[in-house]
Amino acid sequence: MNREEIAALKGRLRIPVMAGPMFIASTADLVIAQCKAGIIGSMPALNPRTTEALDADIGRIKAEVGDAPYAINLVAHASNSRLEPDLEVVLRHKVPIVVLALAANPDLVRRLQDNGALVFQDVVRNRHAQKAAQMGVDGIIAVGAGAGGHTGNISPFALVQEIREWWDGLLILSGCIANGRSVLAAEAMGADLAYVGSAFLASEEANTQAGFKQMIVDCAADDILVSDSFTGVKATFLRPSIVENGLDPDNLVRAAGKAINIDGGGDNAKAWKEIWSAGQGIGAVKVAGPAGEWIGTLVDEYAEARRWLADAG
Ligand SMILES: Cc1cc2nc3c(=O)[nH]c(=O)nc-3n(C[C@H](O)[C@H](O)[C@H](O)COP(=O)(O)O)c2cc1C
Known part of the structure; x- marks a missing residue:
């Protein structure tokens, strides 16, 4: 994309x-609420249980949001046995934006772009x-340290600076962005868009248990642990949810031979369903409620941050 x-x-x-897609948590209703509130909504293709359900969800999103980008x-x-059938659905619906995670290949990129x-x-x-x-x-999408899910470990300042040295295209910064000032800061650093994940775990439309939503409201950066014990890849988890599952967050043992397996099963499934992931930015989330309301607050905070910076200058 040019400027x-x-x-x-x-x-x-x-x-x-732009909303970050979240395994299990993001729903079609969340995408619709995000788009209607004026941001790019997103969800993983794997959240609907079957390819047919994905087809129905995308149809509903299109009917609700019109030509808004999602x-x-x-x-x-x-390990994703659904990739090919899901891809066909995505191509047929002419989904405007596709986020690729893990080992993407040039053929896949070309098939999507040609469509x-x-x-x-x-x-x-x-x-x-x-x-x-x-x-x-x-x-x-540059995923910096502290981001929810399969997190990064490089400071966003370093990551954006290094990428912007040679990349003039669309750059999206991900990790711990959950208030208006941080959105403005991401732009000041050189990103075009801020990517927000964890804050939406507290949304009414998210497929998260009431206890999970409350934990997002109650917890802050200190409550986040980075561990590869559950999925074989470093990811961020809420310490209280580890304790609630009878484990000691400071004495986790990484089982031998674990590798990432997005088809779930075993501890991997437990990791996202019962041991909950979130990023370090959740201290900014003070209430659980409709995503549209939270985005409205974000918009107001962003405008306030711009005024504050203009006054400071
Ligand atoms: C519970 C959870 C599940 C996630 N699942 C996915 C996923 O399936 N695919 C993906 O590309 N990113 C996933 N992410 C990463 C988010 O899309 C996004 O990059 C991240 O949440 C941004 O950092 P933040 O949580 O600090 O806002 C997940 C994050 C969380 C917290």
């Missing part, structure tokens, strides 16, 4: 924010960003 196309995309939003996340990993989709890839280091750019993606 003009990026400006046009931003011009369609109320605030420069994204579907495809996991391009060998009119914008393809975004998330990365945790500059080297991955360069690979994504070589594959011809339209947008790079």
Whole structure:
């Protein structure tokens, strides 16, 4: 995407924010609420239980949001047996934005782009960003330290700085962004959009238990543990949810031979369903409620942050 196309995309939003897709938690209702409130909504293709359910969900999203931009996340990993059928649904519906996670390949990128989709890839280091750019993606999502889910471990300052040295295209910053000031800070650092995940775990429309929503409201950065014990890959988890499952967060043992397996099963399924993931930015989330209301607050905070900075200058 060139700068003009990026400006046009931003011009369609109320605030420069895209929702991060979240395994289990993101629903079609959440995507619809996010888009109606003026941000780019998103969800993983795997959240609807079957490819047929994904087909129905995308149909409903399209009917509700019209031509507002939304994204579907495809996991391009060998363990995802649904990739090909889900991809066919995504192509048939002409989903406008596809977020690729894990091992994406140039053929997949080309098939999506030939069909009119914008393809975004998330990365945790500059080297991955360069690979994504070589594959011809339209947008790079830089996942910094502290992000929810399969987190990064590089400071967002370093990551954005390194990528912006050579990448003039769409850059989205992910990790701990959950208030208006942080959205403005992401732009000041050189990102075009801020990517918000964990804050939406407290949304009414999210498929999260009441206890999970409350934990998002009650917890802050100190309550987040980074561990590879559950999925074989470093991810962030809420300490209280580990304790509630009878485990000691400070003495977790990583089972031998674990590798990422997005088809779930075993501890991996437990990791996202009962041991809950969230990023370090959740201290900013003070209430659980409709996503649209929270986005409204974010919009007000963002406007206030811009005024504050203008006054400070
Ligand atoms: C519970 C949870 C599940 C997630 N699942 C996915 C996923 O399935 N696919 C994906 O690309 N990113 C996933 N993410 C990452 C988010 O899309 C996003 O990058 C991240 O939440 C942003 O950081 P933040 O949580 O600090 O806002 C997940 C994050 C969380 C917290």
